[in-house]
Amino acid sequence: MAISESVSIDRVYKILMNVKDPEIDSVSIIDLGMVEEVTHSGNSVKVVLLPTFLGCPALEIIKKNTIDAIKQLPEVGDVEVEFVFHPPWTSDRITEEGHANLRAFGIAPPPRHFEEDGSWHVDCAYCGSTYVTMENIFGPTACRSILYCKSCKNVFEAMKPVSTLL
Amino acid sequence: MSNIDNGVTEAAENKEAITSLLFQLADDDFLYAYRGSEWLGLAPHIEEDVASSSISQDSMGHAAMYYKLLEELGVGNADDLAHLRPAHERKNSIVTERVNGEGYYMETPNYDWAYQVVRSYFYTQAKKVKVESLCKSSYRPVAEAAVKVKMELYYHRLHWETWFKQLLSSTDVAKKKMNNAITLVMNDFGDMFSFGNQRQAIEKYKLIDSEEKLKENWIASIEPVFAALRLDVPPIPENPANNGRNGEHTVDLDEALLTLSEVYKVDPVASW
Ligand SMILES: [Zn+2]
Numbered sequence: 001m002a003i004s005e006s007v008s009i010d011r012v013y014k015i016l017m018n019v020k021d022p023e024i025d026s027v028s029i030i031d032l033g034m035v036e037e038v039t040h041s042g043n044s045v046k047v048v049l050l051p052t053f054l055g056c057p058a059l060e061i062i063k064k065n066t067i068d069a070i071k072q073l074p075e076v077g078d079v080e081v082e083f084v085f086h087p088p089w090t091s092d093r094i095t096e097e098g099h100a101n102l103r104a105f106g107i108a109p110p111p112r113h114f115e116e117d118g119s120w121h122v123d124c125a126y127c128g129s130t131y132v133t134m135e136n137i138f139g140p141t142a143c144r145s146i147l148y149c150k151s152c153k154n155v156f157e158a159m160k161p162v163s164t165l166l
Numbered sequence: 167m168s169n170i171d172n173g174v175t176e177a178a179e180n181k182e183a184i185t186s187l188l189f190q191l192a193d194d195d196f197l198y199a200y201r202g203s204e205w206l207g208l209a210p211h212i213e214e215d216v217a218s219s220s221i222s223q224d225s226m227g228h229a230a231m232y233y234k235l236l237e238e239l240g241v242g243n244a245d246d247l248a249h250l251r252p253a254h255e256r257k258n259s260i261v262t263e264r265v266n267g268e269g270y271y272m273e274t275p276n277y278d279w280a281y282q283v284v285r286s287y288f289y290t291q292a293k294k295v296k297v298e299s300l301c302k303s304s305y306r307p308v309a310e311a312a313v314k315v316k317m318e319l320y321y322h323r324l325h326w327e328t329w330f331k332q333l334l335s336s337t338d339v340a341k342k343k344m345n346n347a348i349t350l351v352m353n354d355f356g357d358m359f360s361f362g363n364q365r366q367a368i369e370k371y372k373l374i375d376s377e378e379k380l381k382e383n384w385i386a387s388i389e390p391v392f393a394a395l396r397l398d399v400p401p402i403p404e405n406p407a408n409n410g411r412n413g414e415h416t417v418d419l420d421e422a423l424l425t426l427s428e429v430y431k432v433d434p435v436a437s438w
Contacts, residue, residue, distance in 0.1 A: 051314075053318060054224065054230070055223040055224045056227070057223070085311045088310075088314045088317065089314075118324075135213070138213075138220040142223055160321070162318070163317065164316075
């Protein structure tokens with residue numbers, strides 16, 4: 001067994017894929033694009049995270065889960081997690097894998113394009129139909145909206161687009 | 167605005183002005199979020215319950231972030247700043263502290279939804295104008311935070327504008343209630359764009375646009391909506407009787423703070 005194995009940033013990133021959104025357990029904080037920076041000094045690791053929504057009550061849980069996950073690496077000593085507002089988190093930071101994992105959970109990923117008036121469109125998370133209506137722009141959490149699919153007659157949720165263009 | 171400088175230097179030079187402005191922004195959102203949260207379970211329908219709660223949660227998040235910026239300036243612990251300051255130290259505008267109507271949340275709440283729609287729409291539009299200006303603030307930490315707030319605010323503004331337009335295009339009863347609400351909200355709107363006794367310093371250091379400029383922008387931003395409804399934008403009162411920015415408040419604030427901080431004061435060192 002190696003006594004003084006040095007900290008590997010790659011290994012930290014890999015383990016962060018196990019830190020899931022507490023409210024969407026198919027999606028990791030890497031998928032969501034919340035991880036801005038991972039650095040280390042000796043065996044101390046520092047992670048800089050971007051909050052999705054400022055009032056998101058899951059942030060403290062995510063912080064704790066991040067620390068717990070990284071501490072599983074035997075070569076790591078102290079872990080520090082900091083939330084910063086700059087750069088601002090935007091929904092286009094969600095990765096392609098994140099989009100796939102959101103769909104797997106039944107949530108339509110945020111659209112990448114807006115109309116000129118700021119409105120946006122998503123397809124049904126279940127059947128892919130474009131024949132959908134917005135039921136409530138505000139959903140069960142700050143980051144989601146509720147829509148209705150007129151094709152498969154299901155209510156579904158979509159991740160709200162959050163953009164500096166809005 | 168130029169002069170975007172290292173945050174620390176700026177803070178040393180005009181800390182009092184920055185502190186005052188941050189308290190105004192934080193206290194506004196703190197009280198606005200609290201009054202919004204009092205609609206939980208009472209909003210006109212279930213979708214609105216969800217929407218109002220989301221907006222209140224976001225707004226409380228914005229307040230928490232401004233209190234955090236104050237903590238970073240060494241003013242005190244963010245939670246304490248939110249919960250333990252007495253009414254005469256609060257810098258929120260009067261309109262954010264007003265009760266939602268007669269009665270109390272726990273017993274016979276006879277709240278006025280028209281009032282909440284008008285207050286929320288006018289306040290959110292004012293917040294948008296300020297936040298857009300703050301994005302260019304000479305104090306970089308607040309400029310960066312404003313970018314984040316602006317994105318979330320997009321949905322709040324859209325929501326309240328929809329309610330505002332729909333109720334004013336509805337029945338005669340709805341129109342009457344809305345017009346009464348507009349009068350009530352505007353009576354308290356005289357301190358919305360005031361910086362209180364820190365005006366000179368706040369404007370001098372270009373922390374945000376001038377009071378006059380913000381007022382102009384607010385009027386310009388709501389004029390098209392009023393025009394479409396064939397209404398005139400009501401005038402913003404000059405020299406308000408109470409200026410919340412200087413700690414002058416109504417009894418509604420005492421009542422709000424008592425309820426808001428009840429749990430926190432039981433055990434301020436508890437970890438929630
Ligand atoms: Zn469908």
